[in-house]
Amino acid sequence: MTEARIHDRGYLAYDGPRHGSGRAMVVLGYHTVQRVLGLKRSNWQKVMPAIALLVAFVPAIVFIGLAALLPASSDLDLGDPAGYYVPISFVLFLFTSFVTPEALCTDRSSGMLGLYLASPLNRDTYLASKFVAVIAVLGIMTIGPTLLMLIAFTLDGSGPDGALDWLIEFGRVLGAGLAMAAFWGSLALAVSSLSPRRTLASVAIFVSLLVSAAVGDGLSQGAELGDSFALLNMIALPIETVYRIYGEVNPDGPPIRHVETLPILFTFLGLIVVFGWFARWRYQRIEVTG
Amino acid sequence: MSDIVISARGVQKSYGSNHVLQGLDCDIGRGITGLLGPNGAGKSTFMGLVLGLRPRQGGELNVLGVDPEQSGPELRAKLGYAPEHHDLPGDVQAADLVRHIAQLHGLPRRAATERASDALWQVGLGEERFRPVGTMSTGQRQRVKMAQALAHDPDLLLLDEPTDGLDPVQRDDMLALIRRVGREFGIDILLSSHLLEEVERVCDSVVILANGAVGHSGALDGLGSAATGVKVELDSDPQPLAAALAAQGAEAVIDGHIINVTGHDAAADLIRDLVADLGLGLRRLEPRRTTLEDVFIEASR
Numbered sequence: 001m002t003e004a005r006i007h008d009r010g011y012l013a014y015d016g017p018r019h020g021s022g023r024a025m026v027v028l029g030y031h032t033v034q035r036v037l038g039l040k041r042s043n044w045q046k047v048m049p050a051i052a053l054l055v056a057f058v059p060a061i062v063f064i065g066l067a068a069l070l071p072a073s074s075d076l077d078l079g080d081p082a083g084y085y086v087p088i089s090f091v092l093f094l095f096t097s098f099v100t101p102e103a104l105c106t107d108r109s110s111g112m113l114g115l116y117l118a119s120p121l122n123r124d125t126y127l128a129s130k131f132v133a134v135i136a137v138l139g140i141m142t143i144g145p146t147l148l149m150l151i152a153f154t155l156d157g158s159g160p161d162g163a164l165d166w167l168i169e170f171g172r173v174l175g176a177g178l179a180m181a182a183f184w185g186s187l188a189l190a191v192s193s194l195s196p197r198r199t200l201a202s203v204a205i206f207v208s209l210l211v212s213a214a215v216g217d218g219l220s221q222g223a224e225l226g227d228s229f230a231l232l233n234m235i236a237l238p239i240e241t242v243y244r245i246y247g248e249v250n251p252d253g254p255p256i257r258h259v260e261t262l263p264i265l266f267t268f269l270g271l272i273v274v275f276g277w278f279a280r281w282r283y284q285r286i287e288v289t290g
Numbered sequence: 291m292s293d294i295v296i297s298a299r300g301v302q303k304s305y306g307s308n309h310v311l312q313g314l315d316c317d318i319g320r321g322i323t324g325l326l327g328p329n330g331a332g333k334s335t336f337m338g339l340v341l342g343l344r345p346r347q348g349g350e351l352n353v354l355g356v357d358p359e360q361s362g363p364e365l366r367a368k369l370g371y372a373p374e375h376h377d378l379p380g381d382v383q384a385a386d387l388v389r390h391i392a393q394l395h396g397l398p399r400r401a402a403t404e405r406a407s408d409a410l411w412q413v414g415l416g417e418e419r420f421r422p423v424g425t426m427s428t429g430q431r432q433r434v435k436m437a438q439a440l441a442h443d444p445d446l447l448l449l450d451e452p453t454d455g456l457d458p459v460q461r462d463d464m465l466a467l468i469r470r471v472g473r474e475f476g477i478d479i480l481l482s483s484h485l486l487e488e489v490e491r492v493c494d495s496v497v498i499l500a501n502g503a504v505g506h507s508g509a510l511d512g513l514g515s516a517a518t519g520v521k522v523e524l525d526s527d528p529q530p531l532a533a534a535l536a537a538q539g540a541e542a543v544i545d546g547h548i549i550n551v552t553g554h555d556a557a558a559d560l561i562r563d564l565v566a567d568l569g570l571g572l573r574r575l576e577p578r579r580t581t582l583e584d585v586f587i588e589a590s591r
Contacts, residue, residue, distance in 0.1 A: 011412055011475040014405060014443035018396035021363040027393045041381055111377035115438065118341050118371035118448075119394040120363035288343065288373070 021120040025129040028121065032103050032133035052095040052141060056088055060145035060152070067156040081149055081173070082246040085180065089239050091141060092184050093209060100137075100188035101201035103130050104279075108196035114288035123283045127189070131276070134185040135178070143177030176242040183238045183268065186275035193282035209235055213254075220255040230256035231267045241268045292355065293319050295446055295478050296340060300349035303335050310335045312502035313349065318480060322472040324489030324510075325482040327499035328590055333482045334374075336499065337448055340480070341366060354445055367396050370439030370477075374450040376431050380424020384410055387423060388438045395442035402441070409441040410434075413467060429460035436467065440477070447471065447479045453488055465492050486582050496582065498589040505589025510582065519552035522561055523574035534564045550578055 033039075038046035107113040116126055150166075150173055153159035160166040191208060192201040216233030219225045231237060236256045243250045244261045251257075256264070296318035303311040310332045327333050338344045339351055342358030342365055351358060356365050378387065385406050392402035392409075410419040413433040418426070423434055432452060439447055452468060453461045469492045472479045483489055489496055490510065498506040519541075524531060528549045535542040540554035551557045558575060565572050 011471075012408065014397065014401065016401050017398060018367060019398070020367075020396065023396060024363075024394045027390070031390060040386070045381075106379065109377070110379040111373060111375045112379060114373045114375070115371070115391055116394065117343055118366055118369065118373075119391065120367045120396065121394065122362055125363075287338075 021122075021125055024120045025125050025132075028116065028126065028129040029133040029136070032130055033136055035106070036099055036102050036134065036137045048095070048099050049137075052091050052099070056091045056141040056145050057148070059084070059087070060148040064148055064152040064155070067152040080248075081146055081153075081169075082176070082243045082248050082250075084146055084149060085142070085176065085239055085242045086250075088141060088145065089180070089235065092138060092180065093235060095138070095141065096184045096188045097206040097209070098202050100134055100185070101192045101198045101205070103134050104189060104192040105196055105198040105201050108286070109198070113286065117288050124280065127280055127283055131185060131189060131279075134188060135181045138181035138185050139177055142180045143174060146173045146177060149173075172246055176245045179245065179268070180238050180242055182272055183241075186272045186279070187234065189279040190275035190282075193279040216256070217254050227255055227258040228263065230254060230259060231263065234271070237264070237268055237271070240264055294352075295320055295323075295354060296480065297352040298336075298349065299351075301336075301339065301346055301351050302348035303332070303339060303344065303346050310502055311339075311346075314499070314503055316497050316504045316507050318497060318507075319495060320478050321494035322468065322479045322481060322492055324493035324496040325480055325499065326484065326486065326489055326496055326586060327505075328484065331499040332502050333484075333499055334450065337371075337450055337480075337482060340448065341369065341371060367442075368445045370442065370444035370447040372432075372435040372439040372447070372449045372452060374454055374482075376428055376455055378423045378431055378434060381422055383420050384415060384423055384426070384434045384437070385419040387434065388419075388441050391438040392441040395444075397442055405441045405443070406437070409437040412440065413437045414463070428455045429457070429464070432456060432460075432464060433467070436464075436471075440471065440475075444477060447477050448482075449479060450482045451484070452481065453483070453485065461488070468492050486586055490582050496585075498586055500590045506585050518580050519550060519578045520557040520561060521574070521576050521578040522549045522551060522565075522572070523547055524549075524565075525571035525573050530568055531561070531564060531570060534568065535560065538564070547573075552578075 035041070037049045107116065113126075117123065121129070150159065150169060154166070160169045188205060191205045194204065195201050212232055212234040213236065216230050216236070219229035219232065220227050221230075233254060233256055236254045240250055240253060240256045240259075241264055243253070244264055249257050294317050296316070298314050298316050301311055301314040302309070314332070314336065325333050325336065335344070339346055340353050340358060342362030345359055353365055354368055358365050388406035388409055389399075389402045392405055393399060397405060407416075407419060410416055413436050415430060415433050415437065418430065423431060426434065432455070436449075436452065439449070449468065453464050456464055465488055468479065468481065471477055472492070472494075481489065481493060493510055495509045496507065497504055522528070522531065524547060528544050528547060532542040532544050532549050535549070535551055535554075538554070538560055540557055540560065541552045543550045551561065554560055561575060
């Protein structure tokens with residue numbers, strides 16, 4: 001019996017369902033999460049995200065293990081939840097500098113931005129998708145470990161008392177994690193919007209954070225111009241904000257710990273808005289058809 | 291569907307003090323339309339307006355029945371766009387890239403996967419569809435761009451310099467593919483190019499942009515059917531004949547060994563007599579047809 005094969009079906013029109021721009025945002029967001037995490041990419045591209053996730057999660061997993069294995073009477077010290085954001089910030093600092101520029105820069109250098117904007121997306125929905133995707137990835141690191149910590153506290157019997165307190169603590173975990181992810185994410189998008197070159201954006205994020213820390217602490221402490229200048233320290237600002245969300249002050253923190261809560265929150269939210277506005281302003285001016 | 295795919299009336303677009311489009315008027319019908327113009331004529335700007343990527347400063351623009359500025363996302367779902375540049379993400383497989391773009395245009399994942407595969411077969415990359423785009427030649431990347439523009443079954447395809455960077459064989463293949471998409475697939479195409487020959491080969495009609503406005507628009511098969519004077523080729527210096535023609539009131543323009551003669555009702559008879567009187571050797575005498583190049587040069591002035 002001879003084997004029959006169809007070599008050319010010809011061009012077929014598509015009459016099936018079509019989704020709108022909302023679905024396009026989800027598709028782009030999911031694709032961006034995959035790209036940033038190095039999924040479906042070479043092993044080399046997976047290294048940095050894997051290390052970041054490992055460093056962020058391992059302590060929390062150890063806590064959970066200890067809480068599960070040791071008896072409740074062993075006086076296990078699970079530490080301070082807000083304090084957990086200090087090492088996480090170090091991870092975020094490196095991850096934001098060296099991985100998140102992938103979310104924006106590559107689309108411009110590879111010409112994909114033109115294809116995206118020729119789809120049902122527009123500049124605003126494109127940026128919104130990217131922002132949510134970056135927050136989602138950073139949120140894995142900012143919410144995931146602390147959520148595990150909360151579970152560890154609860155299992156250990158040293159967690160919040162009662163359902164209401166547990167929900168309040170849960171809200172703090174979500175709020176602090178989202179706030180931190182939004183800050184680092186918006187900063188990454190703003191700086192990445194300056195250049196299609198990933199390396200340049202990475203260096204710019206890295207340097208701008210270090211410079212902000214040096215300038216902020218230098219002006220407030222070195223030059224003794226006042227504690228308010230410590231708000232310029234963009235590494236310390238999100239950490240201190242998280243402490244304030246938990247109703248605490250970073251005991252070992254830089255000079256920003258002396259600033260009142262309201263200016264800290266105002267500066268924190270203001271910078272997220274400014275970073276977002278800047279990225280949008282940049283993207284309104286990028287030509288993609290020329 | 292209306293016979294008019296794109297309708298522009300007095301469209302204006304400026305970048306600061308640079309007035310790129312200054313009252314552009316045209317109707318682009320179904321089939322394959324070439325968008326011609328010298329560099330800086332506003333072709334890419336017009337493409338951007340058609341895609342709804344930029345606001346215009348004035349005039350009316352209607353694409354597939356809607357204003358791109360007002361209904362950009364809905365319109366772009368029906369458009370396919372292949373940009374001029376050859377850059378595509380190098381570490382992504384062609385099939386994944388085409389599927390991703392099809393999904394962005396609203397196709398469910400499964401349909402997008404099937405159509406991405408079909409589109410890549412249609413453009414001749416069926417066997418190569420799982421190769422990373424970065425390992426592909428320029429010609430193959432051009433085909434990937436074509437496939438991503440086709441996969442979601444657009445009503446209108448916008449192709450920006452689709453043969454740029456291709457060698458002659460690849461160029462012929464790409465032009466054949468464009469013709470096939472326009473004729474067999476029934477998809478209307480707006481083809482931006484600065485190469486007259488390829489527009490003549492594949493397009494049904496042409497819009498020539500010059501100085502921010504439409505210098506000429508119309509069907510290509512109308513060109514060449516109407517004679518505009520007489521073309522004479524001699525086997526010797528054409529100068530004496532040109533002078534004699536001018537003395538008889540005809541307009542004679544020398545182009546190498548050829549004289550283009552216009553402005554005389556009986557130019558052929560006059561040339562015959564003058565050639566005989568002057569004792570010149572006549573190599574060719576034929577009606578002069580208007581070429582796209584003539585139209586382009588005239589429109590660009």
